[in-house]
Amino acid sequence: MNRHRMITARSRATMIAGGLLLPALMTAQLDRSRVPVPGPAPVVNMGAHTTFLLPNNMRVIVVENHKLPMVGVQVRFDIPPMIQGGRAGYIDLVGDLLAAGTPTRDKATIDESVDRMGASLFTSNDGLYANALKKHLDGLMDIVADVITQPTFPEVELEKARKRAMSEVQQRQEDPGAIADAVGRAVTFGNFHPYGEVTTEKTLRLVDRAVLIGYHRKFFRPEKGYLVFVGDITEKEAKALAKEHFGKWKPKQVSHVVNDDGTETIEGIGIVQPWKHVATPAGPRRVVIVDRPGAAQSIVRVGFPLNFQPKDLRALNAQVMNTILGGGVFNARLMQNLREDKGWTYGTGSDLQADRFNGSFHTTANVRTAVTDSAVVETLNELLRMRDEPVTTEELELAKRYMAGSFARSLEDPRTVARFALNTYLNGLPEDHYATYLKRLEAVSIADVQAAAETFLYPDNAVIFVVGDRASILPKLEPLSQISDPAVIELDHNGKPYEEELERVKDRTAEQIIEHYLEAIGGRSAIATIRDMRTEITTELGGEATTLTQWYGPNNQYRSLMKVKGNSVQEEVLDGMRAVRKVPAQPDEELFDIDLLDLKQNAYPVPEVFIKDNVERLILSGSTMIGDRKTYKITMMTNAGTSLNDYYDAETGLKLRRVDLKYMYGRNLKIITDYSDYQPAGGVLFPRSLVQSGGPVGSMTMQVTAIEVNKPQAVGFFNTGLPAVVDE
């Protein structure tokens, strides 16, 4: 009775509130500063799969979900990573060409059939994924089974795919993101690692049809295969389809022998170098760059390989740690620091990859060129902070709830359930791995996170990999490297040590290019009017303000004075014939032979005017790109025995770069100087900005802060003070 009355009363209240009072009440009561309190958390329903084996041991996984009349079909083979060696790229081509022909269907037929069903088919080197409306499932399965069990990799399709792949490799050199991916992997894992091999035009040329067939025979096998159905299908239907299309599949065995030298011979593939060494963080921190001259942004990656498997008991702790650092959430430390606090980037994050063969970690940020080194420093700081300090409760809670929410959201897609099942088999996970996920996640503590950071983050062994404008970033990146000789490793877009690509030039000579340059900066007659000149260059050496003043006089007279923090550290004087070098607290040293010649040939305001006198051989080496500028490269063997390479802009005629190869301080140096910001002085253009790298003191940016012309020096200014030489 009582109970009955209560219910009645409540219903009436609801009615009144709903009808009249509620809006007014709401308005009055709404306190916008109060964050709404959530109701009880919903129960996350995992969804289930069923599984069975075909007689040939192919495993079938079925996830039923009848919400939409669609079925997804996945075939996946468990294939260990392989070193491809000189044929890098062939494994990708297996994936590219899996649906390019079978004994009864050519590529056009397969493409046409798939499109006619409104279906999708994506192939890869370890299987395929396809989907279609339920009504087309039979037709789709015919094709799926055909391309999985008997692809023919037709020669004509291989040639087309090879041509496209080679074009894409060419294109990669202009795509910083693609370089960052391809070379970034090589830098993390090394070139002799299945994950680090870089496909080039050269390796693509060596791929033949036989190796594609061999790879398929060896690795596409029912006992190593999984057939997954997801969607509007029953277990019974799946069983019938699996039996019909894959039940009788029994490929022949493939011979696989280990040779005496440790290599292996696989029938159809040939001799392979087995991959055994799991890459782990090793070696001092180092900087690797790929030059993108003139790039407005640098892609910065800080990373290292890890021995980190999905079945690692600390894996979940590690993923919570990575979420706080930079994995996925907007409130991750890297995003908050580099984007929301500094405004250096549109997006940054970190990727912690558990992989049953070889895991890895890397951060990524696309930052504007000027803050490249700062972004690296902040990234390293965030890695260190994760190791050194416990995270806050707020950070931990946000990461855990976000991950729990992502888990729930991912289950909206029935393929997730199938993925969980497949992962459990492939990675040898406990059967209840995903069923216990939310519970295990809830248990992760601050201490667990810090322990994971200590176990999985190695800032001191990291490779700092940058794709960006070398000239602007190199000097600032060098101090971040803990190796020397060189401090910064330079690679090309294929991950190989940088080598210049030159094109033959037939329509002009080296002499014409030098004349064009002299013309471009003002012409010989204008240059001839400069008899005296003083230039002042400022830079920083080891953090100290440094100035270099140079005086040029008539007849190859020259004097220079270098000051650090206002104190003279070195002086050179050339009287046109003899030269002396003066260093405080040391006896004056006269320069002879190569040193003297080297000084003399550069002791002119514009040395190119006298190039014939000083250079033994002048060669037009070819044309090459520096950034987006086409340049002519002139190689000069000087009388001083050094080799100079000057790069002249094909359009403007101006000199953009000099590469000076010389032996100094007991080693071969390659000193690169980039010239820019040409401005006139005395009617002649001189570069006002010089960026030099590879010299004995590392890299530096130099500004020409003053140029003064035709103010003659006092008599005796260029005297060397050396005693006269007595002819014998």
Add this chain to the structure above:
Amino acid sequence: MRTLPIIIASMLAAPAAAQSSAIQFTEYDLDNGLHVILHQDASTPIVAVSVMYHVGSKNEEKDRRGFAHFFEHLLFEGSENIARGEFSKHVERAGGVLNANTTGDRTYYYEVLPSNQLELGLWLESERMLHARVDQKGVDTQREVVKEERRQRYENQPYGSILIEVLKRAYKEHPYQWPTIGFMEDLNAASEADYQAFYKKYYVPNNAVLVITGDFDPTAARTLVAKYFATIPKGANVVQPSIMEPPLEGEVRDVVYDRIQLPAVVTAYRMPANGTPDFYAVDLLNRLLSNGNSSRLNRSLKDEQQKAVYTGAFSLPFEDPGLTIMFAIANAGVDIKALETAMDAEVDRIRDQGVPAEELEKLKAQLETEAVQDRSRVAGIAGNLATAYMLLGDTKLVNTELDRYLAVSSEDLKRAANTFYNRKARVVLHYLPMSQKNP
């Protein structure tokens, strides 16, 4: 003979099939003009809350290009009750995700949350609509962030400038001539008063649609919507620009030098506004040209002639007449003129010979699959409902737009090809490597 279990199974299957046939939704207006659409789907305990504002780059002044997109960034900064940086924290702490995007016509914000956090999503979106607040630090930071976004997506990316280069040549009057990312000089020049005015003008309930999809109780949701949105004052009527862009006079042909290795050809033609009958015909032509491996450009240019490594044809489905753009990247060593000729030949083939019935059937089979796939995620459904209501003018099109495609005949395609692929009114761009720039 049918056994009992089979009969039961078929009975169980029936409602599922019915459910998948159409998206059920209800819609209504609040007094302040806010349009509300609800779509309930309890299969996963999540809920998507989204708001679409009818403001995009076409509402921008000529000297404030990029403002709508910049606002998208600013409106994550906070409100009178949400401190800077807290907006995303509220969502992520609740286990949700959030994001936004901007086009020429509209700006779209959304959160996907666990189903018990619907109220949080409504509170956040109502705060954004009622009194978003931006401090100078936020403006300064986001300006830098947008600069980096521009560099990352348009400048430091091969062919990344294509849309910018096409738009500026395809339109002379209409604001579609500039990209949504805009230009930094305009953002730098903007003052606080500009921001205030833009916010006051466009971020009003009568210029927005609120969509809730997923697992929620409709009655409770209505009450919550009223609680958080009913008191937001109505703004002045928003008048959309009515700029008539005259047809292109002749072919606009240009060369763009980019940091690329492989040359590319881009052709762009004006196309009818989204939702008009001929829009569907031209959009189908784009699918005919580039949807799937057996599509015409893919088969002909990539497979048969091996002239291209990549081909594409796509529509810019704008509220005012948009563009249909064709794009091909040359295989190494292929002459760019030969590539352009091959692209044009495929267009000519449609104009001269039309489209065989069975090829049209293929396109329709693809569309049918897409229509089903479009119903797979509540977040995607929310976006489609908002678009159908705001940009197509009829929410029901979320279910019936497919019919408009299916109504297109072979004859319509031929006629559309002849009308809209007009070589005397198009933009042709040759993308060439910098190294080919003649000294």
